[in-house]
Amino acid sequence: MTIDEDFGRDASDVAWRLDGVATALRSHNIDAIVVGMGNEARRAVLRMIPAGAEVHSGKSKTLEEIGLYGELMDSGRYDALRLRIFAMDRATQGREIRKLVAAPDFVLGSVAAVTEDGALVAASATGSQLGAYAAGAGRLILVVGSQKIVPDLETALRRVGEVVLPWESARVRERLGADTVLEKILVIYGEWQPGRTTVVLVREPVGV
Numbered sequence: 001m002t003i004d005e006d007f008g009r010d011a012s013d014v015a016w017r018l019d020g021v022a023t024a025l026r027s028h029n030i031d032a033i034v035v036g037m038g039n040e041a042r043r044a045v046l047r048m049i050p051a052g053a054e055v056h057s058g059k060s061k062t063l064e065e066i067g068l069y070g071e072l073m074d075s076g077r078y079d080a081l082r083l084r085i086f087a088m089d090r091a092t093q094g095r096e097i098r099k100l101v102a103a104p105d106f107v108l109g110s111v112a113a114v115t116e117d118g119a120l121v122a123a124s125a126t127g128s129q130l131g132a133y134a135a136g137a138g139r140l141i142l143v144v145g146s147q148k149i150v151p152d153l154e155t156a157l158r159r160v161g162e163v164v165l166p167w168e169s170a171r172v173r174e175r176l177g178a179d180t181v182l183e184k185i186l187v188i189y190g191e192w193q194p195g196r197t198t199v200v201l202v203r204e205p206v207g208v
Helices: 011-015 018-027 038-048 061-065 070-072 081-086 090-102 130-136 153-176
Strands: 031-033 052-055 108-111 113-115 120-124 139-145 184-188 197-202
Touching: 018 197, 031 038, 038 061, 038 070, 038 197, 052 070, 052 081, 052 113, 061 090, 061 108, 061 139, 081 090, 090 113, 090 197, 108 130, 113 153, 120 130, 130 139, 130 184
Parallel strands: 031 197, 052 108, 108 139, 139 197
Antiparallel strands: 113 120, 120 184
16 A cells, blocks of 8 residues: 555655654654665564564554564564463453563554654554553564654544544454444653664555
8 A cells, every 4th residue: 555545645755754753753762763665674673582582462464564473473483472361361360461461571563653753653442552562561662654654643643543443443343243442542752761662664654
């Protein structure tokens, strides 16, 4: 996809702005890497994660699209918490599951939008990943396609409602027969601890 039809913009028109966004992120203590293609993003992320590391990720469309989600879950090189959690009994081990998800050593994912001045906007129905994004995880690594760059926070929130939520609802409806809901939004303006968060910005559109 090259056109973000809901906003009427060609994603190639915003790709050149990634360098400015990367500069803004770095000024907020967030490391930023700019790459051209999804496969470059995958390689960049894998270089950051040591073999055997404890890693958690939800089923991010972005990570799936660049082949990173499968690498984390299927390669056997990492301690993928999602696989461990699926083998647990939520009725009897709910507390343990909650703690594992809240504070993994590495959490990987994406966001719904990033503003030109470097604010990252993540949205969720349950909020299960947002605590780890905000502070719980030891390291946060986000992969963000160029189509997610927006001018300001107002536009970022509009993108959540007009682009991301309908796509997520369609996916949940197909799987569970019901729409999802938007309950929680996290805005990350910066990072207190330098080196904790890295954003890999991709010049081509990836994800939703």
